[in-house]
Amino acid sequence: MQVLVMGAGSIGCYLGGLAAAAGLDLHFVGRPRVLESLRRHGLVCSDLTGRQHTIPATKLQLHERVPAGLQPAVSLLCVKSAATAEAASELRAALPASSLLLSMQNGISNASAAQAAAPALDVRAGMVPFNVAGLAPGHFHRGSSGALMVQGHAAADAALRTLQRAFAHSGIELQLIDSTEAMRAVQWGKLLLNLNNPVNALSGLPLREQLQQRGYRRCLAALQAEALDVLAAAVQPVRAMTPLPPRRLLSVLRLPTPLFKLVAARMLKIDAKARSSMADDLVLGRRTEIDALCGEVLALARSVGVSAPLNARMQSLVQDWPARSRPYGPDELLAALGLS
16 A cells, blocks of 8 residues: 655654555655655664664655655655645645545644645544654654554545554554544643643653653643643543543642652653654754644633633743753743742
8 A cells, every 4th residue: 555654754754664664655755854864874663662663765765745646545744733734735736636644743723724725635633642753864763652543434444444554563553533523632632741842842851851850740730731721611522641531640740759650650651762852843943833732722712712821931932942042940940931
């Protein structure tokens, strides 16, 4: 089965690499800098369990634009949120009508934005639960766990069933969610967890080390609590993405660190190499996805006439990073958010 990855970044290369390792016919579209690295070094996908797949450069099909005449059974949209409309427009011009496009992106609105830019395509929302970091040129490492989710029906979507088998080959589960409403609840559940991305990015620390410092966890808990209040005001259901319901997770995050390590041992099963992609973006001076995280909370808050000042402040801290370019300690970040 032919698969197109639109956006050969960390997530795109990792998901595409797993599918290629399972024998699917992969095509990658990405920026020249990334493609040149893949041409020189090939593609290596590894994970916290010790699995590793290597695809030689000679086996990679790399493109700066979507090739004319390509007819993939499924395409994975993996670009950053700000590039969604542009990427979808390119796909609209290149792919046959009704082509299946899975938005494997952070945030809530990307699938809708892609559908608006490419109305003839069959766009489905997706969710990637785990962290992927670039360890070296061409080497992408999954540092945490969880099941992929996309909106679809096993009985009707043969391409998704094939993709399920391909990911299962590498130990990754792909779950199909049968309704738009249920998928939206999944997306909000993931966004609550992703509110740690800006905390991690501003800390300058690997994820596991950051989560073991109570001050940073208190920042995360405050952002999540505010978001949950907004979701309640909007009567928007949320699917729990951890064994604990979101409100109970807040209490765990606020525990003293020795207790947190005991109660949340599963949460800390994160590779020492793992970090948020937003941390990479800050280091490299790239535009972050803060508007697709805290910005989504603010947009929902405005729609129901409530406020979300903590998420607004976090959005500003990330946007103002170029003028600072220095990590925040836990107490410093608490103070910057106005938390005692």
